[in-house]
Amino acid sequence: MAGTDTGTDAEYAVELAGITKRFPGVVANSDIHLRVRRGEVHALCGENGAGKSTLMKILYGMQHPDEGTITVGGREVRFRSPSDAIKAGIGMVHQHFMLADNLTVLENVVLGAEALHGIGAKARKRVAELSRTVGLDVGHDVLVERLGVADRQRVEILKVLYRGARTVILDEPTAVLVPQEVEELFETVRSMRAEGFTFLFISHKLDEVRAIADSITVIRRGTSVGTADPHTVTTRQLAEMMVGSELPTPQTGDSTVTDREVLVVSGLELPGEAGGRPLLAGVDLVVRAGEVLGIAGVEGNGQTELVETIMGMRRASAGTISLAGRDISRASTLERREAGIGYIPEDRTRHGLLATQPLWANRMLGHQSRPPVSRGGPLGLLDPAAARRDTERIVREFDVRTPGVDVPAAALSGGNQQKLVVGRELSGDPVLLIASHPTRGVDVGAQAGIWAELRRARAAGLAVLLISADLDELIGLSDTIRVMLRGRLVADADPATVTPEELGSAMTGATEHPGAAPGPPPDPEPDPEPDDDAGGGRHRAADGGNGTSAPTGGSTP
Amino acid sequence: MTRVRTVLLPPALAIVFAALLCAVALLISGDSPLTALRVMITQVGEGTTAIDILNSGAIYYIAGLAVAIGFQMKLFNIGIEGQYRLAACVAAIVGGALVLPPVLHTIVILLVAMVVGAAWAGIAALLKAFRGVSEVISTIMLNFLATGLIAFLIRPDSFGLLRGNNISTDPIEPSGQFPGVSFGSSGTLFGMVALAALLGLGYAFLLNRTRFGFELRASGESETAATAGGVNARRMTIIALLMSGAVAGLVGLPELLGRDFAYTLTSPQGYGFTGIAVALLGRNHPFGIALGALLWAFLDKSALALDNVGVPREIVLIMQGSVVLSVVIAYEIVRRYELAAEQRRVAAQLRAASATPAEEVRA
Numbered sequence: 001m002a003g004t005d006t007g008t009d010a011e012y013a014v015e016l017a018g019i020t021k022r023f024p025g026v027v028a029n030s031d032i033h034l035r036v037r038r039g040e041v042h043a044l045c046g047e048n049g050a051g052k053s054t055l056m057k058i059l060y061g062m063q064h065p066d067e068g069t070i071t072v073g074g075r076e077v078r079f080r081s082p083s084d085a086i087k088a089g090i091g092m093v094h095q096h097f098m099l100a101d102n103l104t105v106l107e108n109v110v111l112g113a114e115a116l117h118g119i120g121a122k123a124r125k126r127v128a129e130l131s132r133t134v135g136l137d138v139g140h141d142v143l144v145e146r147l148g149v150a151d152r153q154r155v156e157i158l159k160v161l162y163r164g165a166r167t168v169i170l171d172e173p174t175a176v177l178v179p180q181e182v183e184e185l186f187e188t189v190r191s192m193r194a195e196g197f198t199f200l201f202i203s204h205k206l207d208e209v210r211a212i213a214d215s216i217t218v219i220r221r222g223t224s225v226g227t228a229d230p231h232t233v234t235t236r237q238l239a240e241m242m243v244g245s246e247l248p249t250p251q252t253g254d255s256t257v258t259d260r261e262v263l264v265v266s267g268l269e270l271p272g273e274a275g276g277r278p279l280l281a282g283v284d285l286v287v288r289a290g291e292v293l294g295i296a297g298v299e300g301n302g303q304t305e306l307v308e309t310i311m312g313m314r315r316a317s318a319g320t321i322s323l324a325g326r327d328i329s330r331a332s333t334l335e336r337r338e339a340g341i342g343y344i345p346e347d348r349t350r351h352g353l354l355a356t357q358p359l360w361a362n363r364m365l366g367h368q369s370r371p372p373v374s375r376g377g378p379l380g381l382l383d384p385a386a387a388r389r390d391t392e393r394i395v396r397e398f399d400v401r402t403p404g405v406d407v408p409a410a411a412l413s414g415g416n417q418q419k420l421v422v423g424r425e426l427s428g429d430p431v432l433l434i435a436s437h438p439t440r441g442v443d444v445g446a447q448a449g450i451w452a453e454l455r456r457a458r459a460a461g462l463a464v465l466l467i468s469a470d471l472d473e474l475i476g477l478s479d480t481i482r483v484m485l486r487g488r489l490v491a492d493a494d495p496a497t498v499t500p501e502e503l504g505s506a507m508t509g510a511t512e513h514p515g516a517a518p519g520p521p522p523d524p525e526p527d528p529e530p531d532d533d534a535g536g537g538r539h540r541a542a543d544g545g546n547g548t549s550a551p552t553g554g555s556t557p
Numbered sequence: 558m559t560r561v562r563t564v565l566l567p568p569a570l571a572i573v574f575a576a577l578l579c580a581v582a583l584l585i586s587g588d589s590p591l592t593a594l595r596v597m598i599t600q601v602g603e604g605t606t607a608i609d610i611l612n613s614g615a616i617y618y619i620a621g622l623a624v625a626i627g628f629q630m631k632l633f634n635i636g637i638e639g640q641y642r643l644a645a646c647v648a649a650i651v652g653g654a655l656v657l658p659p660v661l662h663t664i665v666i667l668l669v670a671m672v673v674g675a676a677w678a679g680i681a682a683l684l685k686a687f688r689g690v691s692e693v694i695s696t697i698m699l700n701f702l703a704t705g706l707i708a709f710l711i712r713p714d715s716f717g718l719l720r721g722n723n724i725s726t727d728p729i730e731p732s733g734q735f736p737g738v739s740f741g742s743s744g745t746l747f748g749m750v751a752l753a754a755l756l757g758l759g760y761a762f763l764l765n766r767t768r769f770g771f772e773l774r775a776s777g778e779s780e781t782a783a784t785a786g787g788v789n790a791r792r793m794t795i796i797a798l799l800m801s802g803a804v805a806g807l808v809g810l811p812e813l814l815g816r817d818f819a820y821t822l823t824s825p826q827g828y829g830f831t832g833i834a835v836a837l838l839g840r841n842h843p844f845g846i847a848l849g850a851l852l853w854a855f856l857d858k859s860a861l862a863l864d865n866v867g868v869p870r871e872i873v874l875i876m877q878g879s880v881v882l883s884v885v886i887a888y889e890i891v892r893r894y895e896l897a898a899e900q901r902r903v904a905a906q907l908r909a910a911s912a913t914p915a916e917e918v919r920a
Contacts, residue, residue, distance in 0.1 A: 313784055334787030343785065351785040354778040356896070365775060366786035368768045380768030403903055411899040 012071070013038045013167050013198040014059065014090070019068035021054055029054050032068070032224045034217050036167070041189060041199040043213035043230070045206065045242055051222040052202050056169050060092045061085040091160025092169040097152050101145035105155055108144055109162050116162070130161045133195065135188040150181040154188070167198040174208055178298055179504035186212050204242070206235045218242055256290035257479050262463035263287040263310070263432050268319035270305055270487070279305040281487045283319070287432065287463040292454070294466045294478030294495065298507050302487035303467045304346060307436050310465070311343055312336045324431055337366050342425035346436035346467070352421045355410040359402065360384065360391040362409050363424055370428055394423030399449055415446025422453055433457055436467045451477065471500040485509050567887035568838065568845070572852070575880035582875055583868065593868045600862035601855070605744030610854040612746065615753040616811050617850035620832025622760050623805035625841040629764065630777040630797045636681060636696025637805040638829025639703030644674040645809025646707045646726070649820035650716045653727030662733035667810065674806020675799045677703065682798035686791045692798065711820065725821035735814035749811035756804065761843040773797055805829070834881045840888060853877065
């Protein structure tokens with residue numbers, strides 16, 4: 001290990017100076033400065049699309065800067081590929097894991113690095129040593145597919161350590177973890193820091209950043225806007241550095257819930273593939289007009305399947321779905337849409353948009369049988385002029401930043417694509433809106449806009465089924481929260497009283513009734529919350545950012 | 558303007574590139590490219606070549622449309638070949654057996670051809686939709702089956718007649734024929750050239766103005782997004798292949814109803830594969846396919862003159878092959894370039910529009 005640790009006397013493990021990278025269509029890096037001290041956890045903050053990932057790709061040798069210098073351990077370097085970066089002792093743990101499910105832990109770690117310690121006993125010994133460092137206590141011959149998310153992440157860290165990394169880049173490491181797992185990860189990071197490892201922690205979850213980091217660099221719109229000391233800075237100050245202005249909050253205001261049931265799902269069953277655990281088991285839920293029903297759950301517990309079954313994209317094996325009193329269990333997806341369901345899919349590029357088609361053609365998707373897009377008639381004549389006009393309306397009302405409605409959807413940024421999708425799905429007077437992760441991967445500005453639209457839709461009497469991994473969003477917007485675990489709705493929570501911590505416990509099955517039986521009082525500091533956005537600290541911000549706020553949620557005025 | 562560049566630039570580049578390649582090939586074999594080009598162009602004015610080009614172009618066009626309907630949905634119907642030959646054969650048998658008033662007789666023959674073409678493609682459609690069998694494999698297989706079936710159908714024991722040393726079906730009476738336009742010694746233009754043009758218009762209308770066309774394009778662009786948008790992917794697969802087959806059924810008819818009046822052992826083959834090349838050339842655009850078809854027909858027909866000046870006419874095959882390859886590559890390059898340029902343009906306009914970060918947040 002020591003061999004790769006060049007220039008041990010240098011104060012900074014990594015120094016980036018004046019990094020500039022120009023790209024078509026995305027925020028480039030311009031004149032970014034970043035200095036990471038040896039043996040510290042340095043957080044890199046910025047909203048989605050601010051240029052964090054580009055910068056890290058540059059540091060990891062996946063991109064080449066147009067200008068600027070990279071200095072590792074006091075020596076200026078020029079990385080042509082990630083293997084150069086690895087040789088210099090820099091390793092990266094990607095947000096999306098790059099593991100082979102059908103190989104064991106050992107095989108995954110050694111794969112591609114056979115030259116270091118071979119594939120036999122020596123490799124096994126080395127992996128065993130490093131396992132202790134990263135806190136991985138599963139057997140090395142277990143298949144990775146049997147590991148949970150947190151353990152997979154540890155395998156990823158193990159992989160980069162095995163390759164000799166002393167500086168580890170963690171790209172949004174907590175995005176996939178529930179609060180308890182986040183805390184465990186932080187314990188590992190702290191103990192590794194004590195052993196002399198350096199971390200670059202990329203996140204836009206400010207509470208986590210304040211909890212773990214020794215120093216913080218904030219970047220906004222592709223350039224570094226400053227550094228902050230996590231011990232003195234408040235979450236709100238940090239967030240404002242990131243955004244450059246005041247912060248939005250997801251709050252619903254007064255209850256608009258009526259007693260008119262819009263969506264009634266009862267006894268919904270969806271069998272698993274090849275006789276596995278059922279994807280949905282006995283799901284019952286009711287969404288009333290003017291109500292936002294939030295579904296909480298760790299991803300992969302049936303939320304996607306639930307939504308797709310309600311949309312008619314999957315066929316339930318039992319149970320009924322009725323919309324405004326009409327049984328739609330057997331209806332096609334189009335019939336369900338015509339009956340008044342708007343659907344914001346969780347993955348807009350896969351399920352929401354036709355990337356190379358112009359915006360106005362995207363306006364037609366899902367509406368191809370209804371005015372104003374369709375003129376009707378036996379041929380199903382379309383009215384492109386009307387579709388165009390209505391797209392212009394959406395662009396105006398939903399603040400889609402685009403030069404016109406003729407550009408292909410792929411040319412827009414994620415936030416603007418999502419605003420277009422939201423605008424489309426709220427067109428045609430829906431009675432129910434299904435919103436799956438409506439603000440995932442969009443910037444703070446677009447997020448605030450989308451929240452405003454959801455609130456407006458709720459106030460207008462729409463029933464909203466909200467699925468989100470952002471617990472703040474869920475608590476802030478929902479009137480009722482149901483927790484989903486292994487295909488079942490296992491618990492209810494009152495967003496007025498529940499904390500993200502309690503919700504996190506319920507999501508992992510630790511407690512049954514997070515709202516009714518509060519768990520242990522939250523650890524004052526650090527207090528990692530699974531926020532998924534730049535304004536992560538907004539609730540806390542109200543009381544000075546001391547991290548001991550009362551339960552948050554819709555009750556906060 | 559960008560649109561025009563995206564649409565026209567790639568084929569122009571590709572044709573120039575293919576021509577250069579042919580020129581090099583000619584130079585290597587010791588012939589003059591310029592002579593070859595001059596001979597090919599002057600040939601258009603000779604004899605019946607001009608009309609032949611239009612007639613062949615119409616056939617290629619119909620075949621190209623049939624392929625393009627599938628391409629819109631990313632379905633690769635290689636079976637146009639089998640579909641059109643079987644359709645022409647059955648249509649010739651039915652047309653020869655029926656006695657009907659003019660016009661009606663022709664319409665019945667056209668309908669029979671379309672139904673047979675659709676039915677033959679329908680086998681692949683059902684296999685694809687319900688059993689997940691790749692349409693590429695099944696339509697290739699069906700091409701061979703069609704060859705065997707045709708051989709069976711036109712046996713003298715079945716529906717065929719032995720005429721000299723050729724076997725053919727019963728000739729179709731004049732009432733069933735599709736009248737052409739005679740240009741005297743310059744040849745006769747098939748009446749079905751007009752029908753091909755109408756088909757093109759219908760294709761353009763269907764694609765751009767109807768729900769079906771939108772759903773077809775949406776399914777081709779992204780099956781998942783189309784499904785979420787309420788498009789039934791399985792139904793679209795079946796309909797698209799059936800329509801492709803129905804249009805394919807018409808490919809053999811210009812010659813059947815305008816020149817041969819009977820299906821014979823020596824009836825022409827290979828139009829289905831030409832259709833694939835033509836659809837690729839035209840990028841599934843109704844006008845593009847027409848240009849591609851005419852180019853192809855020009856190369857085919859003027860090549861005949863090359864023998865007269867001692868240039869091997871196989872040079873045309875090189876031209877045809879390289880033009881298809883380079884068109885596909887050129888389109889992909891231009892498409893990527895345009896998308897990147899578009900993103901840059903959008904980003905630049907937005908930067909100019911929202912100069913202050915405060916504006917960015919106020920949503």
